[in-house]
Amino acid sequence: MPILVIADLHLDMWLHAGRDPLIALSPNLLSALDGLIIAGDLANKPKVRWPHMIRHLVQHVPAERIHVLPGNHDFYDFILDGEDRLAEICAAEGANFAQKSSIIIGDTRVLSCTLWTDFALHGDPVRAMMVAQRDMNDYRYIRSDGAGFKRIRPSDTSFLHADHQTWLEGQLSTPFPGRTVVVTHHCPHPDLIGERRGDLDAAYGSNLLPMIERFQPDLWLFGHTHWRVEAIVGRTLVKNVSLAYPGQVPVEEEEGILLRGLLTEVTA
Numbered sequence: 001m002p003i004l005v006i007a008d009l010h011l012d013m014w015l016h017a018g019r020d021p022l023i024a025l026s027p028n029l030l031s032a033l034d035g036l037i038i039a040g041d042l043a044n045k046p047k048v049r050w051p052h053m054i055r056h057l058v059q060h061v062p063a064e065r066i067h068v069l070p071g072n073h074d075f076y077d078f079i080l081d082g083e084d085r086l087a088e089i090c091a092a093e094g095a096n097f098a099q100k101s102s103i104i105i106g107d108t109r110v111l112s113c114t115l116w117t118d119f120a121l122h123g124d125p126v127r128a129m130m131v132a133q134r135d136m137n138d139y140r141y142i143r144s145d146g147a148g149f150k151r152i153r154p155s156d157t158s159f160l161h162a163d164h165q166t167w168l169e170g171q172l173s174t175p176f177p178g179r180t181v182v183v184t185h186h187c188p189h190p191d192l193i194g195e196r197r198g199d200l201d202a203a204y205g206s207n208l209l210p211m212i213e214r215f216q217p218d219l220w221l222f223g224h225t226h227w228r229v230e231a232i233v234g235r236t237l238v239k240n241v242s243l244a245y246p247g248q249v250p251v252e253e254e255e256g257i258l259l260r261g262l263l264t265e266v267t268a
C-alpha cells in the first residue's frame with residue numbers, strides 16, 4: 001500500500017520551466033501508488049491552473065488516487081473562502097480535495113489540513129501579525145469574498161489555524177487500529193521552520209509540540225518552508241517533504257527529495 005506525500009510541488013512553475021518533476025520517479029512506482037497526496041502549493045491561480053495541473057498528475061497516477069490539500073499559494077489570485085470551488089475542480093477531474101480529510105488507505109489513516117499558523121511562535125502574536133500583514137505575499141495576493149473581496153488579514157488565517165487544529169485534535173482523539181499520519185502544509189514544530197526570518201517566523205510555523213506529545217501520531221509530514229528537515233518528538237517523526245521551485249533542487253537529488261514522503265505498508 002505505497003502512499004506518496006509531496007509538498008510544495010509548485011507544478012505550474014516546473015511546467016513553465018519546461019520540466020516535469022515527476023519523471024524523476026520510476027513509472028512502476030507511480031503506477032503502484034495507492035495514494036498521491038499533494039501537501040499544499042500545487043499551483044498559484046488555482047481557478048485557472050488547478051484543472052491543468054491535476055490533468056498533468058493524472059498522466060502519472062489515476063485521478064481517484066490523487067488527493068490535493070491546498071497550501072497558501074493555492075489561494076493566490078483567488079479567495080480564502082473559496083474552498084468549495086477548489087473541491088469542485090478536484091471532483092470535475094475525478095480527484096479528491098483533501099482539506100480537513102481523513103483518508104484511509106489500507107492500514108494507514110492520513111489526516112490532512114492546511115493548518116496555517118497562530119503567529120504565537122515568538123510569544124508576540126500582535127506584532128507577528130502586523131509584520132506578516134506588511135511583508136508576506138499571502139496578505140497581498142489572497143482576498144476574501146465574504147469581506148467584500150478585500151485582501152485577507154493575518155487574523156483570517158489564524159482563525160483558520162484554530163479551526164484546523166481543533167479538527168485535528170478531534171480526529172486524533174478517535175482511536176484507529178493502524179498507522180496515523182498527519183499531513184499539513186504549515187510547520188508544527190518550532191525548531192523545523194528552517195531559515196530564521198525574525199518576526200516572520202511565526203507565519204511559517206506554530207509550536208504544536210504539546211499536541212504531538214499528547215497524541216503521538218506515527219508521522220507528521222509538512223512543507224511550506226522548502227527546508228527538508230526532520231525531528232523525532234516522542235514516538236512521532238516530524239518531517240518536511242517539500243520539493244521546491246525548479247532550479248532550487250539539484251537534478252541528481254530530485255528523486256531522493258520526492259521520495260522523502262513515501263509511505264510503504266506497515267508490517268506488524
Ligand SMILES: [Fe+2]
Nearest residue numbers: 041071072224
Ligand atoms: Fe507554502
